[in-house]
Amino acid sequence: MKGIPISALLGMTITALFFLAAIFAPLIAPYGMSEIIGDVWEPASEAHWLGTDNLGRDLLTRMIYGGRTTIFVASAATLLAFTLGSVLGFMAAVYGGWVDQIMARLNDLVMSIPTLIFALVVLSVMPVTLPILILVMGLLDSTRVFRLSRAVAVDINVMDFVEAARLRGEGQRWIIFREILPNALSPLVAELGLRFIFAILFISTLSFLGLGVQPPMADWGGIVKENREGIVYGIPAALMPAVAIVTLSISVNLVADWALNRTTSLKGGRGG
Amino acid sequence: MHPVLKLVIQRLALGCLLLFAATVLIFAGTEILPGDVAQTILGQGATEQALANLRATLGMDQPAVVRYFQWLGNALQGDFGTALTSRQDIATSIGRRLGNTLFLASVAAIIAVPLAIFLGLLAVRYRDRWPDKLISGITLASISLPEFLLGYVLMYVFAVQLGWFPSVSNINDSMSFWQKLNAVALPAMVLTLVVLAHMMRMTRAAILNVMQSAYIETAELKGLRRFTIIARHAMPNSIAPIVNVVMLNLAYLVVGVVVIEVVFVYPGMGQYLVDHVSKRDVPVVQACGLIFASVYIGLNLLADIISILANPRLRHPR
Numbered sequence A: 001m002k003g004i005p006i007s008a009l010l011g012m013t014i015t016a017l018f019f020l021a022a023i024f025a026p027l028i029a030p031y032g033m034s035e036i037i038g039d040v041w042e043p044a045s046e047a048h049w050l051g052t053d054n055l056g057r058d059l060l061t062r063m064i065y066g067g068r069t070t071i072f073v074a075s076a077a078t079l080l081a082f083t084l085g086s087v088l089g090f091m092a093a094v095y096g097g098w099v100d101q102i103m104a105r106l107n108d109l110v111m112s113i114p115t116l117i118f119a120l121v122v123l124s125v126m127p128v129t130l131p132i133l134i135l136v137m138g139l140l141d142s143t144r145v146f147r148l149s150r151a152v153a154v155d156i157n158v159m160d161f162v163e164a165a166r167l168r169g170e171g172q173r174w175i176i177f178r179e180i181l182p183n184a185l186s187p188l189v190a191e192l193g194l195r196f197i198f199a200i201l202f203i204s205t206l207s208f209l210g211l212g213v214q215p216p217m218a219d220w221g222g223i224v225k226e227n228r229e230g231i232v233y234g235i236p237a238a239l240m241p242a243v244a245i246v247t248l249s250i251s252v253n254l255v256a257d258w259a260l261n262r263t264t265s266l267k268g269g270r271g272g
Numbered sequence B: 001m002h003p004v005l006k007l008v009i010q011r012l013a014l015g016c017l018l019l020f021a022a023t024v025l026i027f028a029g030t031e032i033l034p035g036d037v038a039q040t041i042l043g044q045g046a047t048e049q050a051l052a053n054l055r056a057t058l059g060m061d062q063p064a065v066v067r068y069f070q071w072l073g074n075a076l077q078g079d080f081g082t083a084l085t086s087r088q089d090i091a092t093s094i095g096r097r098l099g100n101t102l103f104l105a106s107v108a109a110i111i112a113v114p115l116a117i118f119l120g121l122l123a124v125r126y127r128d129r130w131p132d133k134l135i136s137g138i139t140l141a142s143i144s145l146p147e148f149l150l151g152y153v154l155m156y157v158f159a160v161q162l163g164w165f166p167s168v169s170n171i172n173d174s175m176s177f178w179q180k181l182n183a184v185a186l187p188a189m190v191l192t193l194v195v196l197a198h199m200m201r202m203t204r205a206a207i208l209n210v211m212q213s214a215y216i217e218t219a220e221l222k223g224l225r226r227f228t229i230i231a232r233h234a235m236p237n238s239i240a241p242i243v244n245v246v247m248l249n250l251a252y253l254v255v256g257v258v259v260i261e262v263v264f265v266y267p268g269m270g271q272y273l274v275d276h277v278s279k280r281d282v283p284v285v286q287a288c289g290l291i292f293a294s295v296y297i298g299l300n301l302l303a304d305i306i307s308i309l310a311n312p313r314l315r316h317p318r
Helices: A006-023 A057-096 A097-111 A115-123 A130-157 A160-166 A171-206 A220-232 A238-267 B005-029 B037-042 B048-058 B064-076 B088-123 B130-145 B149-163 B177-183 B187-209 B214-221 B227-262 B268-277 B282-309
Strands: none
Touching: A006 A238, A057 A097, A057 A130, A057 A171, A057 A238, A097 A130, A097 B005, A115 A130, A115 A171, A115 B005, A115 B064, A115 B227, A115 B268, A115 B282, A130 A171, A130 B187, A160 A171, A171 A220, A171 A238, A171 B149, A171 B227, A220 A238, A220 B088, A238 B130, A238 B149, B005 B064, B005 B282, B037 B088, B037 B227, B048 B268, B088 B130, B088 B187, B088 B227, B088 B268, B088 B282, B130 B187, B149 B187, B177 B187, B187 B227, B214 B227, B227 B282, B268 B282
């Protein structure tokens, strides 16, 4: 833990708190997820710290459960994107030649259509369930990871120790997982943070548009959608997710920044 | 042939190919996936007969390849078919809304582009001092929020608390230009903030990159003012990356518009698309997807071509 700057530590702590709250949501939430316990849009009080929502449910409870869904979907989609994107990216870099060309051009093609538009097109014919959301988000996001990991792996692939491993007679699988992966980890971890935040923003956007997490399940984008009418009457219930999302993304960014800086200083140390 | 012309023609051809591939992808996205369109539209309780009828109207009884070329051929002639839900001609509905969307996007672009470049210059001038940090901080915060939340925050502050602008951006043909401008003020502000951050950061990075050069040091030693050095000496050499990032952000603007229109109930393409995705109106979704994708690809292509043209080494070959 030595040498970690305070900002990164702070970021880690807050991020960890968010994840803990997501995991133990049923334990810490004061009420049931869709339990109606009061009037519509009650102001904040002793019993309801954030007030109530458009149906009279406790907003704090909704936020905690909402965070659980949002964080879960975003994490799952990011994991899928990274597993798929990095393995394919490394493969493209290691195999080279026409395999690389085909994969890279296909990737460019998918990236040429804006992610949101593509997701909307696909979701217009698919039933909107959590697994499908995760799959669509993960697959679309893996294109970005593919591009990064391919670029990183191409650089590593020409290094002497990879050459040495090849001469030793190691197979492609060894090269990918034992030579390239450990050395590409640092930039990938930094990217992981950013992609996770994008996934949070993306699932929130989809839910806000009514095409993500479906009610009665709570999620941050859905809370905005449910409480949007309140804004005009000056009820800030719909803005609560904003606070949560900003806090979470800034903390993750702090950690990612530190990871990225560490990478660049490593590169500096290697002689350049 | 002039090498630049050759390069540009190459890029254009590549762009057309990409656009064609993108149409295949959009079509495939709605067709080959496991969901049966007729079934999803009518729901689980539909009779066999109703399903068969709907499939026939949609042309689903023909192979996908035939339908793709029919769809593409019609789309190229500006005929997108009729919407399943409202039975209205899609091209006419889109025509009106596209104008509204372009109006909103261009208002945002006209504010955002000069502002981003100016702020970028400012950040370089006061590098690592408080103006730089303040600008970075604000931009970091604005990219940490999804567009729709930024929209609601601004709506809450400017429309509800302060009452400066309308909270709903209704727009119609009878309104004068200034009335329209007032109506789109808030959504344009949100879009500006969304693209400003990225554009400004890239401008800053591009200029800082040039600031390392020896000729900048010469200009400094000549005793020029710092802002003059940045604006007159560093800026021209970072035009290409800046124009590139501006174009990319304009392309991004096209997508950001989708969400913002829903927030402010603005009668544009984005709202039309989102409405019909939830109604599972596939022809409308395909048409909108196609238009959004073409604008996006077109702007990216333009960015490519401008950066080729902006490179003096390519313009004046030896």
